[in-house]
Amino acid sequence: MSGGGPGAGGATGPEEFRRVLRYLRPYIPRMVAAGFCMLGVAAFTGVFALLIKNVLDDVFIRGDRFMLTLIPGVILATFFLKGLFYYGQQYLMGFIGQGVIRDLRGEVYDHLQEMDLRFYQTHPTGNLVSRTLNDVNLLKETIDTSFTSLLSDSITLVTLLGVVVYRDWKLALIAFGVAPLALWPIRLFGQRMKQISRRSQETIADLTDFLTESLAGHRVIQAFTAEARARERFAAHNQLYFRKLMKKTQARAFTSPTVEMIVAVGAVAAVYYGGSRVIAGELTPGTFFSFLTALIMSYQPIRKLGNLHVGIQEGLAAAARIFQLLDEPPGICDRAGATELAPFAREVRFESVSFRYEEEWILRDVALTARAGETVAFVGPSGGGKTTLVHLLPRFYEVEEGAITLDGVDIRTLTLHSLRGQIALVGQDTFLFNTTVRDNIAYGRPAATEAEIVAAAQAANAHTFVSALPNGYDTVVGEQGVRLSGGQKQRLSIARAILKDAPILILDEATSALDTESEALVQEALTHLMVGRTTFVIAHRLSTIQQADRIYVVDGGRIVEAGSHAELLARAGLYRRLYEG
Ligand SMILES: Nc1ncnc2c1ncn2[C@@H]1O[C@H](COP(=O)(O)OP(=O)(O)O)[C@@H](O)[C@H]1O
Ligand SMILES: [Mg+2]
Structure with a gap:
């Protein structure tokens, strides 16, 4: 019914990914502008982490009154500028995500107009509606959430890593030595997500199918007093979809803590080693806290990047279903060199x-x-x-x-x-x-x-x-x-x-x-x-x-x-x- 079809959800990821990227081409200037905003966000995030050293060493430890009046202003300005760039980044990436999806929806509709009767007899209406709306929307999530995250969080992370290394490279090495371990759960959950996502999209297609059919056939349902049966069947579809979505939620909810746990191990090691060097007087408290702030702030981008793979796999499963539909050639169309029919005469x-x-x-x-x-x-x-x-x-x-x-x-x-x-x-x-x-x-x-x-x-x-x-x-x-x-x-x-x-x-x-x-x-x-x-x-x-x-x-x-x-x-x-x- 829902026709996930062969290949969908298989090892076709990179190809689909490239194909999705092609839809981004018209938006390159906007992406460049968005990239600029992301750099702004990352830079001011880094500035804030750097300022922590001055707060501690200059204000608290040295008791510098001038710094006490200056730093709060600088911090406020930092957040204000970061906010401006953040707005630009979100607006532009939202525009790109919605734009790509509008183009894709249009392409699906145009394609459907070319299909022949045989196609419509083998593809239930609800299924086609579901692909045009649900699958396309899922892909939108991927583009504007995941792509934004991919670009902006990696830039922010790199900036914060810069601060961390700048403050103390040995500590940084300890803190991030365990990072490669985090890749393993990310990959695992990503693969699982692609499968779950494909199945859940098939389920929503079935649900849409049943819905459109029973709305169109409401008179027959009432005439044969089959409401209870219709309700029961809808409830079954509904429940099934709920269960698939909960599986998704589970996979998502699992990734962050797993990744975070691994990262925390590194952080704890850095705190222990760093703390002992502060006590030994080899490190100022300001340097250490600036390091720690940057480390803690890098958690969020790491967590988001950890989820990213999962989000992208989800979108690619939807993309596979859309592309499968777009690739279905019209059975009846103009042949090469088709001619116009002259006014019928004989x-x-x-x-x-x-x-x-x-x-x-x-x-x-x-x-x-x-x-x-x-x-x-x-x-x-x-x-x-x-x-x-x-x-x-x-x-x-x-x-x-x-x-x-x-x-x-x-x-x-x-x-x-x-x-x-x-x-x-x-x-x-x-x-x-x-x-x-x-x-x-x-x-x-x-x-x-x-x-x-x-x-x-x-x-x-x-x-x-x-x-x-x-x-x-x-x-x-x-x-x-x-x-x-x-x-x-x-x-x-x-x-x-x-x-x-x-x-x-x-x-x-x-x-x-x-x-x-x-x-x-x-x-x-x-x-x-x-x-x-x-x-x-x-x-x-x-x-x-x-x-x-x-x-x-x-x-x-x-x-x-x-x-x-x-x-x-x-x-x-x-x-x-x-x-x-
Ligand atoms: N879309 C279809 N797919 C498969 N079989 C069909 C389809 N439409 C009609 N048929 C079959 O073709 C035969 C002729 O149908 P049809 O041309 O509608 O007959 P008539 O108009 O003379 O009643 C019937 O046996 C019918 O079951
Ligand atoms: Mg007939």
Whole structure:
């Protein structure tokens, strides 16, 4: 379901890391500025540690009154300047992190727009939503928290180390001699984090999936009083995600103390050795305390750097899932050298077309011709392959054997944009966007004038009911058009097709879900729409297609009979049985 996929979370870290870095390229000037701010933060942190020596040796030990008035001012100024640089650093790094994520989200969305029907049938909506939002957000955390930390904390640490070494290099050696030991837990927790993070992202994808599905299907849940079951299943997903997150929290919470403990061993050794040298009079208390301050202050960057690896691994697991999606090539796209379809003029031909979704052949050897202006109809038992057949024309799926030609040109050599631009499709289930009636009608031609929109609505028998709506054409129809009846939705989708004004029209059981009265209205609207167009019509009520120029009877993926209504009746085959039954 959630498809972590092979490779995700494997040994692909450095590659993903490099790929994430590429997204930072446009932000280099800002990174340079941020780097400058980080240097400022580090410098003033170091200055503070250095000042401790003056506080002790000059003020406390020598009792220098002038220093007593000077030093507090200097300390305040130090913190003020450090604060300014800190603000700049946080702002800039936040900008970069959010910016990269905005770019990446945009890229994911653009990529999704290129994907074909097959892709959407195998990738649940919630999973895609989760990758576009959750995974991308997790990566943002990595970029702005971890990268900031990587740069700023290492600079600060280096500065503080400088102070430590400057004060007493022998003490420094003792204090940091144990540091390499700290690398071991850091690596260990990092690897673990990558695994946990991948699993938790899979879990949130499943959770999002279940959520989107049950929100969309709320009516079915209520009609079948399945609320308790839905609640239970959601609770299970929810709990699972909670547990994965707690594992993450655990791994995070473990790293800092482990690293700190190791560092503390070194510090304690330095305190013991340093203390004994102060007692022996070889070291001033000021030097020692300045050393100790720098040492203690270097704890925080060390701790953060220790967590960093873990944070980065977490982000890289999310990055792997995003890149996996981005790398999935669109199944159907323009081929090299694809040409624009000239305005359709002569004929559509299916030349022994065969097609299958998976193993089993769904269409076998289908041959047919529709000349410009003709209406051809498809009838036959449900599941015979009629919808599949007409879906091949706009290349929702690609023909596997044989070819479909438009005016003699194989549709696979055309650009998708020009091909689909000449085809209007009214399907069985209409989809309306949660916007105004006007915008829904003008969806295929946003530049249409008010007069054109009204004319389309009139031709679709929709104008009367639209005018009666509270806000007329400005009425918002609700998600998927919930505020309208089935027949009203259908008529709006016909108006949309009329306004598109394409030469080729596909009507797939456009009236099957309607009551008799609205069917009559919709049927009349369709008759307007078909005038002067080449029409492919699938009808389950045979009364509606008797005027068609040719009727194809489709059964088991083959065309078993073809002819006019009268010819087919005379033949006494499947058509006649369907007509009479
Ligand atoms: N997306 C799909 N993936 C796999 N099989 C499909 C898909 N869509 C339809 N089918 C199968 O293809 C066959 C033909 O379906 P369809 O073209 O919808 O028939 P009709 O429109 O004549 O009722 C059916 O057996 C159906 O189960
Ligand atoms: Mg169908």
